[in-house]
Amino acid sequence: xxLIKITHSSNHTNKNNHYVWIKAFGFLLFLSGVLIFIASLxxxxxxxxxxxxxxxxxxVAAEHLQHLQVLIGKEYTSKSVALADIKATxxxxxxxxxxxxxxxxxxxxxxxxxxxxxxxxTRLYLLLSLMLATMGGLxxxxxxxxxxxxxxxxxxxxxxxxxxxxxxxxxxxxxLIVFYVLLYWFPQYIVNVVVLVxxxxxxxxxxxxxxxxxxxxxxxxxxxxxxxRMLAKYRHSRYHIVRTISIMFFQTIxxxxxxxLMERLSMPGLDLKNAWPLNYYFFADWNIRNxxxxxxxxxxxxxxxxxxxxxxxxxxxxxFGKRWYCSWxxxxxxxxxxxxxxxxxxxxxxxRAWKVERISIYGVLVFASVMTILQIVSYSTNGTxxxxxxxxxxxxxxxxxxxxxxxxxxxxxxxFMGNRVWCRFxxxxxxxxxxxxxxxxxxRITTNGGQCISCGNCSTYCEMGIDVRAxxxxxxxxxxxxxxxxxxCAAVCPRGVLRLENGPVANRFNLVKLEPVN
Amino acid sequence: xxxxxxxxxxxxxxxxxRHVRKLSNKQITIISNExxxxxxxxxxxxxxxxxxxxxxxxPYEDWFWQKNTINLVRGFVTGIDTDQSxxxxxxxxxxxxxxxxxxxGSKPNKFGWPGQDLPGVQxxxxxxxxxxLEKNCVGAKRAVIVGGGLIGIEFAEMLLSxxxxxxxxxREESYWNxxxxxxxxxxxxxxxxxxxxxxxxxxxxxxxxxxxxxRVQAMITDNGEEIPCEIVGLTPGVSPNIELAKNSKxxxxxxxxxxxxxxxxxxxxxxxxxxxxxxxxxxxxxxxxQLWYTGRMQGMAxxxxxxxxRTAYNRGIWFNSAKFLDIEYQTYGYVSNIxxxxxxxFYWEHPDDRKCLHLVYEQKSHALLGMNVxxxxxRHRVFEAWIREKRSLEYVLENLGEADFDPEFYxxxxxxxxxxxxxxxxxxxxxxxxxxxxxxxx
Ligand SMILES: Cc1cc2nc3c(=O)[nH]c(=O)nc-3n(C[C@H](O)[C@H](O)[C@H](O)COP(=O)(O)OP(=O)(O)OC[C@H]3O[C@@H](n4cnc5c(N)ncnc54)[C@H](O)[C@@H]3O)c2cc1C
Ligand code: SF4
Ligand code: SF4
Numbered sequence: 001x002x003l004i005k006i007t008h009s010s011n012h013t014n015k016n017n018h019y020v021w022i023k024a025f026g027f028l029l030f031l032s033g034v035l036i037f038i039a040s041l042x043x044x045x046x047x048x049x050x051x052x053x054x055x056x057x058x059x060v061a062a063e064h065l066q067h068l069q070v071l072i073g074k075e076y077t078s079k080s081v082a083l084a085d086i087k088a089t090x091x092x093x094x095x096x097x098x099x100x101x102x103x104x105x106x107x108x109x110x111x112x113x114x115x116x117x118x119x120x121x122t123r124l125y126l127l128l129s130l131m132l133a134t135m136g137g138l139x140x141x142x143x144x145x146x147x148x149x150x151x152x153x154x155x156x157x158x159x160x161x162x163x164x165x166x167x168x169x170x171x172x173x174x175x176l177i178v179f180y181v182l183l184y185w186f187p188q189y190i191v192n193v194v195v196l197v198x199x200x201x202x203x204x205x206x207x208x209x210x211x212x213x214x215x216x217x218x219x220x221x222x223x224x225x226x227x228x229r230m231l232a233k234y235r236h237s238r239y240h241i242v243r244t245i246s247i248m249f250f251q252t253i254x255x256x257x258x259x260x261l262m263e264r265l266s267m268p269g270l271d272l273k274n275a276w277p278l279n280y281y282f283f284a285d286w287n288i289r290n291x292x293x294x295x296x297x298x299x300x301x302x303x304x305x306x307x308x309x310x311x312x313x314x315x316x317x318x319x320f321g322k323r324w325y326c327s328w329x330x331x332x333x334x335x336x337x338x339x340x341x342x343x344x345x346x347x348x349x350x351x352r353a354w355k356v357e358r359i360s361i362y363g364v365l366v367f368a369s370v371m372t373i374l375q376i377v378s379y380s381t382n383g384t385x386x387x388x389x390x391x392x393x394x395x396x397x398x399x400x401x402x403x404x405x406x407x408x409x410x411x412x413x414x415x416f417m418g419n420r421v422w423c424r425f426x427x428x429x430x431x432x433x434x435x436x437x438x439x440x441x442x443x444r445i446t447t448n449g450g451q452c453i454s455c456g457n458c459s460t461y462c463e464m465g466i467d468v469r470a471x472x473x474x475x476x477x478x479x480x481x482x483x484x485x486x487x488x489c490a491a492v493c494p495r496g497v498l499r500l501e502n503g504p505v506a507n508r509f510n511l512v513k514l515e516p517v518n
Numbered sequence: 519x520x521x522x523x524x525x526x527x528x529x530x531x532x533x534x535x536r537h538v539r540k541l542s543n544k545q546i547t548i549i550s551n552e553x554x555x556x557x558x559x560x561x562x563x564x565x566x567x568x569x570x571x572x573x574x575x576x577p578y579e580d581w582f583w584q585k586n587t588i589n590l591v592r593g594f595v596t597g598i599d600t601d602q603s604x605x606x607x608x609x610x611x612x613x614x615x616x617x618x619x620x621x622x623g624s625k626p627n628k629f630g631w632p633g634q635d636l637p638g639v640q641x642x643x644x645x646x647x648x649x650x651l652e653k654n655c656v657g658a659k660r661a662v663i664v665g666g667g668l669i670g671i672e673f674a675e676m677l678l679s680x681x682x683x684x685x686x687x688x689r690e691e692s693y694w695n696x697x698x699x700x701x702x703x704x705x706x707x708x709x710x711x712x713x714x715x716x717x718x719x720x721x722x723x724x725x726x727x728x729x730x731x732x733r734v735q736a737m738i739t740d741n742g743e744e745i746p747c748e749i750v751g752l753t754p755g756v757s758p759n760i761e762l763a764k765n766s767k768x769x770x771x772x773x774x775x776x777x778x779x780x781x782x783x784x785x786x787x788x789x790x791x792x793x794x795x796x797x798x799x800x801x802x803x804x805x806x807x808q809l810w811y812t813g814r815m816q817g818m819a820x821x822x823x824x825x826x827x828r829t830a831y832n833r834g835i836w837f838n839s840a841k842f843l844d845i846e847y848q849t850y851g852y853v854s855n856i857x858x859x860x861x862x863x864f865y866w867e868h869p870d871d872r873k874c875l876h877l878v879y880e881q882k883s884h885a886l887l888g889m890n891v892x893x894x895x896x897r898h899r900v901f902e903a904w905i906r907e908k909r910s911l912e913y914v915l916e917n918l919g920e921a922d923f924d925p926e927f928y929x930x931x932x933x934x935x936x937x938x939x940x941x942x943x944x945x946x947x948x949x950x951x952x953x954x955x956x957x958x959x960x
Binding site: 149150151152154155156157158159160164236237238239241242345350351446448449450451453454455456457459460469470473487490491492494495496499500501 | 529558560561564567568569570571574575576577579679712713810811814815837839840841843844846848895897898899902923924925926927928929
């Protein structure tokens, strides 16, 4: 018999190759950017001059600056020595100075004392660190999606060191945790990278950057870059395209640009979409006073904040479910749905986790509510009633919940516990909307008859840890307080079983048991 | 107290056990050899592709079984002694029963091809197969898959996820052409090729050739081609796994023979799922249903019978679904690959080559008989009702929006589809009635 020897046809050539190169190149750029960013923390010298003190006048009270006069002319190569010196000097003349206040003073003095190449070539550094990382990141995460045809491609996610709780994931998580701890409690140690974004801050707000501006800028860039990734990954799914554009829009415009512009005009830089009780200081004395003393716009913002929280939130949740906020508008949700998307499968689906979740999230809601009531009483009694207590509670809350929970754990734990740790276990606004969604809402996820094969993709990719399959395989609809309507369960289902829907409230659970209908 | 023993912890055995537990407090024991706990067989491919871990494919947490007093035994049943009401395990243990369910599923077909047992050659049915494939993939660059059914395409997708080049041999004119009508089959075939799979039709395997180390090195087809490969996937269908019943008094043919109540010839012994061959009083053809859904529905009917309410298994209006790489597929009612007498069909295809809709209706009455849909999601309950109520093709087209199950913001094709109908039947002038939309409630 004559054998015709043939090789595999040409469409077998590994299409992957050029994407691999782009990806590698992107990674290199990204890594360089990040390394330069981190390195810039260590390369500066610090020189306290009269100019330093003058630049700090806006942020540091004159009496402190007076006491710091003695440091003029000092030069440091070490950040910690400089910080210790500032502290010692202040302590000598003001033994009772509060640690918090001390930190703020250290931050501004040290930031304005930064000298050397970072000060001289700030823009160049900005370009070589953040801009380079952004460019590299885009090259790393986007083109390779186009190696595959559009569609759900979760290949190798659990094998990857980044997304499968491997070494890279642990490293990313640890770096994020370190970053948040420094940002919230030791900003004076990262003044150099705050200097880095000064040009951006002056450009947008005409103000020097502080650590919050740095944070807001990084946050927005991340949502934007990772939002583009979402658009590439879900380019076959219009629900995700529209939703991601909405998230990017609200983060960029409402959370970043608008507040910055208002600050430029010396107005309170309030994020208009940040509803109480996620915004836990909305009813704090100082915030109410600040708003009400800022003219008509301030009054408008105060009224808007109340209408948003008390009217719009429940009404829109009734019509669309809490997704209108959690996965379309919210900033925390925005980061979760963009930067967090690669980690969604890490959420815990066990019944135990659900029990913990309910205790924890409603616990935070009770805490926030009690605190708010006390704040309102305190405000309306000019601080005579509960003035001290509400202030103290607010401090505890902002430390434990606002910073430690929402920030450090909420984001730092993405690579360990999935991308919605805060939204699931902590957010009091989500808790309120969840109650509306569970008991009185037109939103549900409809299950398509008997088509479920119990494969588990839906549950695995539910960032809220909902065991979607448990309902779908029984033919029941999914009506759960925690569902943020990300739509990913429906997207990954290989049998088209799930659909996010708004519809009549009657029979939205569809508890009819799965029986062959004849 | 009655003791119900179930052999096989697949969807059939487990559904039966769960529903029996709801209806009674019988003692329930499930014996199975593949895994400690129930997992979703259709999800096997996703474990291999890294979408899920094995633990994610288990529909119930491990504490569930104890909580529901369902006793799980890991073991292999070697024989059934129906006189003593006893099953024999391979570790010489014996378990006695009052009621016995055989739900042992299927095993992959092998047709005695020369070289079919060479290293590198494998089927795809259970957990051991993905472990084996993991080993076989090391260093492999090319694979050939023989048999182009639903499991074959999943096998191919798994290999693509590891960047292994895939050739697929199918006997038919085009992919799954023995089930799908020609146009759908061709649409899927084009999609398979678009993914870089070398799909070859009307080709059969003749022989597998070992290399110097004994592992498969090439495949020879019936037209004399030699295709080099390091992996060969054999997926030419499955057949009932009934070894354990062969030497017993339980009647078997291709599968374990049961009536429509899923009862075997022996009192208190039942069979269901992939391994059962159902004889029907009103039909000469026995049927073996090898699907997840049928296993589940058989289990639900059987649970009632086991608890005293004798219930016939009735498949209801046929449905099935699958996914071919990126294209989802649903079918309702009856669509045959070759049009039958007295039938007509209406076919719409989207220019993007990813979506089509095929409605089959009775020539005379225009009553809907069945449908195939690719790339669009449709509501199960709506189509089921339309078919049961014998709605006309025209009614279905006008109300297609009601059945649309695609996610919000997706494009809707109802108008295009109706426009095509109006071009084909200019004397009728149909209008789309239902539209989806986020703001519908206004
Ligand atoms: C890869 C793959 C993908 C599939 N995808 C789909 C799909 O998408 N949709 C669909 O409808 N169907 C699908 N199917 C078919 C579907 O999985 C089967 O129809 C279904 O699993 C049959 O269920 P069962 O409970 O009857 O048997 P099985 O699931 O086969 O379970 C039987 C169990 O019994 C055990 N067993 C067998 N003999 C013995 C013995 N002697 N002693 C002890 N234990 C024993 C076996 O190890 C096995 O674990 C797929 C099948 C495969 C292989
Ligand atoms: S249930 Fe679905 S839509 Fe809701 S949060 Fe989970 S994955 Fe998202
Ligand atoms: S992804 Fe779909 S088929 Fe799989 S378990 Fe969930 S609903 Fe069922």
